[in-house]
Amino acid sequence: MSHHLLSAEPGPHLLLGNEAIVRGALEAGVGVVSCYPGTPSSEVPDTFRMLRESGRFYMEYSTNEKVALEVAGGAALGGAMALVTMKHVGLNVAADPLFTMCYTGLPGGLVVLSADDPGCHSSQDEQDNRSYARFAQLPCFEPATAQEAKDMTRDAFLLARETGQPVLLRTTTRISHLRGPVTFGPLPETAAPLVPFIRNPQRFVPVPAVSRLRHKVLVGNMEAIREKAETSPWNREYGSGKLGVIASGVARSYLRDVLLAEGWENEVRVLELGFSWPLPLERIAAFAGSVEKLLVLEESEPLVERDVRALAQQKGIRTPIFGKGGNLTVFLEYSFPQVREALALLLGKTIRPDTACAGAERELPQRPPNLCAGCAHRAVYYSVRQVFGDEAFYSSDIGCYTLGLLPPLAAADFLFCMGSSISAGSGFAKSSGKTTLAFIGDSTFFHSGITGLVNAVFNKHDILVIILDNGTTAMTGHQPNPGVDQRLLGEDCVHLDIEAVVRGCGVSQVVKVKPSNTKAMRSALETMKERSGVRVIIAEEPCALFARRVLKKNHDRCAFVAEQDESVRRAAAELACPAFACSKDGVSVDASLCAGCMVCMQIARGFTARKKDGQ
Amino acid sequence: MSKDRARIHFAGVGGQGTLTGTTLLARAALDKGIPVVAGEIHGMAQRGGVVESSVLLGGWQSSVISPGQADIVLGFEAMETLRALPYLHQGGAVLSSTDFIPPPGVSAGRETSPTLAAIEAAVRDCVAHSWFVPCRELAREAGSEQCANTVLLGALCATGLIPLAPDDLKKTMDHALSPRILSMNHKAVDLGAAFVNQG
Incomplete structure (x- = not known):
């Protein structure tokens, strides 16, 4: 097959950081x-x-990160070079096997990709997974450019x-993307080639x-x-001057750009840490001892800073050390102006203030992410609010359906993590x-x-679970x-029937409905409301985007307003469908936006259906 | 602003082809041997959210543009141009579509969008150069509203503010786009460029 990532042409090719990681893994x-x-x-x-x-590799979407790491770890024991990928919070799920794998080692070779998200662009926290490198003891590489993403993956x-x-x-969001x-x-x-597994319970059975x-x-x-990190080409020095900067991760890029833009290349000596754990302690000590002031530049937690301070104490290095403090905080992402300001302070420079344009005089209307037109989650939440309103409390989970938290649907009161609902x-x-009520999507249910x-059944809990089964992993891009x-x-792959799984878990009160049928949805909710114990409603309807793009199902009908009455205004306010304009x-x-779900038509008589585009 | 080193901030709404445009411009730079890095934030874009991305030409290593650091703001939707204006340093340049995509609060009748005249006034207050391009209309003329993003890219390349010309963009399109949509995108680039050239 021909794909630019399999090309023999050296390029350069323009790649997403994440694509560069794929190429690096293939080269290895x-x-x-x-x-x-x-x-x-x-x-x-x-x-x-x-x-x-x-045909170069086997790949799978595993059911969760712990399982994914165990599969990859097992494959590395079986002798393959294995890669496991996840977002930062996924590594929390996978932490248990991770620690043991570091003890036993994996002869085939395992690389764990953790894509962190400082600034919470799309996550529930800003955790810094370099801590896992220290906690579990894993060598760590931190690329800052697309080229490094490829080369460091190969070297990892x-x-x-x-x-x-x-x-x-x-990586972090800025590097992956x-x-x-x-x-x-x-x-x-x-x-x-596979590294043959040599049976050795004295090593592999902890x-x-x-x-x-071990x-x-x-x-x-x-x-x-x-010792390898001490001489690794990924830990390199450049520049000259009395101020030393130890930089890692994306901060390396901001630093380079500031030095270029301000012409400070000959006033700052830089030690870049690309192979950032274990730290090249001797190199750092020599560097710290050779400058008059030392700044540690790292986004998120002051991990390198703490280690450098400890090292300085141990080696009697008296160089003043700067790190977090002032405008360099543990919050959000670092930036070009932040790094420039920190450097200017230590260099005794004044910088020209930025002259940003003022922008809007008033707050502009926002574009909060919304459930799509025709999204079945909206139909579920609408009916739930009709039946339970504010009487019930809503335990949400992670997926598109979390977007139901805003009014008028207001279908999320609390949430911890994947699978917590x-x-x-x-x-x-x-x-x-x-x-x-607990809301959980299909992929998250399996996650x-x-x-x-099982726990709810075993311990006789009292909860109504609504499994929002849209037949795909919608939030992250329709993965299987x-x-x-x-x-x-x-x-x-083999399909697993959610209802059979639910019944197999010992739940006897189970009903499956199509949420765009508002009468059926409502009646299922009303029936379950009268009962107690563990009850499950499987709300089964394909994701509207998935249906259009993958299943090629296009509704030939759309809704239109036949009569402007109170029912129409109320439905528009209660559904907040993006296809409505008031x-x-x-x-x-x-x-052009209406997906033809016809939920509005069922709840307000002023709506009716018509064929799309003269069909 | 040096002609060879430019930070371009892209602003748009999910579904407008903002990210496709970002990649296309970055590829055109690479094809011409110009050092380039681009950045984008994924995730919520397809659900009607704001899309922000960047292309940095001339040797920048970081792909992120902070407020006050952009040389050019490229707005694929008029109100998003205004929202993105604080990214621009004074004296920078703006190329914006005149098209609006109403956000949910506006569709629901709870809020109002600023008028195009108000947006143009805010832009002219702080920039040396600005162009407001009827992208959707020119894209329709080129063959499809889907080309509105390449209309704006064509306009950008005709300004002389970056070391790329409309022909560079078209050359990259020749191998980056599917043959089915190539000629209408060429035309879209030409129409965007002509709009700028006619001043």
Whole structure:
């Protein structure tokens, strides 16, 4: 197959950071790829999926990050170079096997991609997963450009295979989602040869006696890897001057740009840490001792800073050290102006103030992300509000359906993480005594909702669970999950029936409805409202985007307003469908946006249906 | 602003082809041997949210443009041009579509969008050069409203503010776009460029 990522032409090619990671893994000889999708990591597995017919590797969308890491870890024990990808919070899910894998080591070579999200562009927290490199003891690479994303991925694999230690490849949103030129290296014909598994329970079965020994091996291996970091080309120096800066991650880019823009290249000496754990301590000590002042530039937590301060204390280095403080905080992302200001302060420079344009005189109307026109989640939430209103409390979960939190749907009162809706809702109902509903999507149900459901049955909790089954992993770009229709999954995967799983978990009060049938939806909710215990409604209807793009289902009908009456105005206010437009003349429906779900027609008699575009 | 080093901030609404335009301009730069990096934020875009992206020419390493740092704001929707204006440094340039896509609050009748005249006035207050291009109309003339994004790119390349000309963009399109939509996109570039050239 021909795809630009398989090209023998050196280029340069313009690649997304995440695509560059794919090329780097292929250049190293990756044989197995597993993942759970999540922004900003998703383009890595999605790109591998496009390349899967090349026959170079096996790839799968696993049901969650822990499973994905276990599959990849097992594959690396089986001898393959393996890659597992996830967003930063996914590594929390996968943390349990991660720690043990660092003890046992994985001879085939495993690279763990953690795509962090400082600034919470699309996440629930700003956690800094460089902490996992320190906590679990993984060597860590942090690319800052697309070229580095490719080259460091390749080198991460080579290190993982050479040392047998799992390696962390840590990006942030800005790195995963930048585009830049990448010059390709040679691409091997096939995946790297398998490293034969040699049976050795004294290493690979971590009972306490084994673990005590393996902990020592791990510390020894990390010390050997630190020596590599001392001379690694990814930890390099440039510039000259009395101010020293140790920079890592994306901060390296802001620093380079500031030095270029301000012409300060000869006033600052820089030590860049691209291979950022274990730290090259000797190199850092020599660097710190040779400058008059030292600034540590790192986005998010002051991890390098703390280690540098500890090192200085240990080695008696008296150089003043600066890091977090002033305008350099642990919050959000670093930026060009922030780094410039911090440098200017230490260099005693004054900078010309920025003269930004003023912008709007008043607050402009926002564009909050909204459920799509025709989205079945809207139909569910509408009916839920009709039946339960503010009496009930809504335990939400992670997916498109979280977007139902805003009024008028207001269908989310609390949320912890992937798969938490059923279990957190169970606890909430138990302590508060309030009627509690849990909303969970199909992919999230398979991710980690099932265990919560089993627990709810086992411990006799009182909760109404609504599984929003839209037949795809919609939020992250329609990746497959076990709930997807067999005809779409093809021969490589097997469809699992959610209702059978729910019944298999011991739930007897189960009903399946099509939420765009508002009467059926409402009656299911009313029936379940009268009952207690664990109850499940499976609201099954394809994602409107997925239906159009993948299933090629286009409704030939759309709604229009036949009569401007109170029912129409009320429906427009209660549904907040993006296809509606309201003006002083009343409500109208944008036929190009209307998906033809006809929920509005069922709840307000002023709406009626017509064929689209003269059909 | 140096002609060879430019930070261009893109602003639009999900579904307008803002990100496609970003990649196209970056590829055109790469094809011409100009150092380039581009950035984008994914996630909520297809759900009607604001889309912001960037193309930085001439040797920048970071793909992020902070407020007050953009040399050019390229607005694919008129109100988003106004929202993005604080990214621009005074004396920069603006190329904006005159088209509006009403946000939900405006569609619901709760809020109002600023008028095009108000947006133009706010822009002219702080920039040296600005162009308001009827992108949707010119795109229709080229063959499809889907080309509104390339109309604006064609206009940008005709300003002389960046080291890329409309022909550079078209050359890149020849291998970056599917043959089916190529000729209408060429035409869209020409119409955008002609709009700027006619002043």
